[in-house]
Amino acid sequence: MTTTKIRTRFAPSPTGFLHVGGARTALFNWLYARHYGGTFVLRIEDTDLERSTEESVDVILEGMRWLGFDWDEGPGPDGDIGEFAPYFQSARLDIYKSYIKKLLDEDKAYPCYCTPEELRQRREASLARGEDPKYDRRCADLIQSEREALALEGRESVIRFRSSDEGSTVVNDLIHGEIIFDNAMLDDFVVLKSDGTPTYNFAVVIDDHLMEITHVIRGDDHISNTPRQIQVYEALSFPLPEFAHLPMILGSDKTRLSKRHGATSVTEYRDAGFVPEALDNYLALLGWSFSASDTLFTTQELIEKFTLERVSKNPAVFDMKKLEWMNGVYIREMPIERLTELVLPRLQEAELLPHEIDAETRQRVKQIASSLQSRLRTLADFVPSSRYFFTDEIHYDEAAVDEFLYQDHIPEMFEMLHAGLKNLQAFGESDIEQVFRGVQKHLGMKLGEVIQPVRVAITGTRISPGMYEVLAILGQERTCRLLENVITKVKTELSKA
C-alpha cells in the first residue's frame, strides 16, 4: 500500500468544448482518485490568452458535472476551492515568473530575442537541408550588452530552457514502461512566452509539483513532451510524479477523433439523448477493461474495479453503435419515474406538452414511457416515437397507408371495430383485445390483418408498441374519434378511385 495520499488532476484548456477524449481522461483521473480514496483536482490551463474563453470554462465545468466527475479542488461557485488555489493558470502568472527567475539566476534558462518569423524561416531552411529543425541556440550565450542591443532594436524576448545534449532522459510510465529519449533530440524550448505567460511544458510542471499531484494521467499524445518536463523537474529539484499515458481515442478512419467523425463534445451527447452513466460506462471501456466478459458497470463498480494495470496501450476507435446500444441498456434499466422526468422537457421542447404539467399528464407520460422504454436507444428517440399520443395531427407514412388503409374491406372492418370499442364499459388492454379477437374471428382474418391497418391508422406508421396498449393509453374517446376520422378519409379516397 502506498502511504502518500494519491492526487490526480484533469487539466483542460478552455479553448472549446469538453471533448470526449478529454472526458475520458477526466474519467480515468477521477476513477483513479476515487478508487484509492485520493483527491481529484480540476485545473484550468488557460495560458493561451488567444484561444481561452470564459464560456468554454463554463461548458467544461457543466460537462464535468453532468458526467458526475466531482472535483475536490478547483473552480467553485464563488471562487476556487482548495489549499493550492488558484486553479486557473492565468491567475498563477507570478508563481511561474518566480520559478523562471530562479532558472535565470542559475543560468538554466536564458532570454531569446529571435522573432517567430525568423524562427520559422530557419526551421524551414534546416528542414530543407535535411537537418533536424531544432532551435540553433543563437541566443544561448549572449552577453549582457548584446541582449541590451537586441532589446533596443525593439525585439521582444522569450525565455528558453537550457537543455542538455548529453545522455538521455527516461520516462517511467505506468502503462508503457520505460521510454528512453536521447537528450540530443531536445532543443532549448520556450518556457515563457513574450506576453509573459508560461508555455504548457513549463506551467504543467510547476503546477503539478505545487499542487502535489502524485499521478499524472493524460493522453499519450503527451509522451513526447514528458522528457522536456522531466528536465524542468530536475532543473528545479522537484521530485517526479508517476506518469501514466492513456491510449488515444480515434475516429472510424483511425485518425484522431474530430468533428469530421460526428459529435465530439460531451454537450452534444447530452443533447442527443445519452444518459451520463452510459457515456461514463462506454468511455471507461475505451482503453480499460476489467475481465474477458464484463462490459456493463455502474459508476460505483467502475470506481471499485478501476486500476491503471488494466489500461491498454493501443488506441481505441470510438464506436457510436456500441454507445447507442449501451445507452439503450441504461434506458431500459432505469426506473420508469426517471425516464419520465428525463423525457418531459423534451416533449415540452417539441411543443407536444404545455409548460405546466399536471399530475394527470405526468401519469400519462409515464404510461407512454413504459410502453416505449424497450424501444429507445436515446432519449431523443422518444419524441418522434410518441408524437401520436399527443396530437391528432398524424404524420402518415404514405406507403404504409396505401398498403394497409386504402383497401376495400377497411371501412367495414373499422366500423365493426369502432362499434365494438365504443360499446366497451371498461377500456383496458384485455377489453380491447376482446373486440379485436371478435372482429378477427367474424371476418375470418389473421390477427395481424386487423391490427396492422389500425396501427397505420392510429400512429401513421407500421411501427409502434403493442396495439392494445397504445389504444388503452389513448383512451376510448380519442381512439373512437381517430377511427372515425380515418374511416372518412379512407372512404373518400376509395370513392375517388
Next chain:
RNA sequence: GCCCCCAUCGUCUAGUGGCCUAGGACGCCGCCCUCUCACGGCGGUGGCAGGGGUUCAAAUCCCCUUGGGGGUACCA
C-alpha cells in the same frame, strides 16, 4: 526528415510461453417469441499485419519490415 508510441474478429477487448481448435461485447446474418417494431432467447459469420529468430512449445519473448498514431510551436 528525425524522435516516440501502438499492432488479436469490421469495432472495443480477454489473453502475461503450454489451459487457444484464440474467449466475450457491439455490429452484421439466421432462427425462436410475436399484432408491427423493439426487448428477450438461441445459433452463425469473423481475427493473432508480414517475415525472420529464441524455445520441446509462441497470439504471448527478441529483431526486421509494413501499417497506423503522436511529437518535433512564443497550442495544450
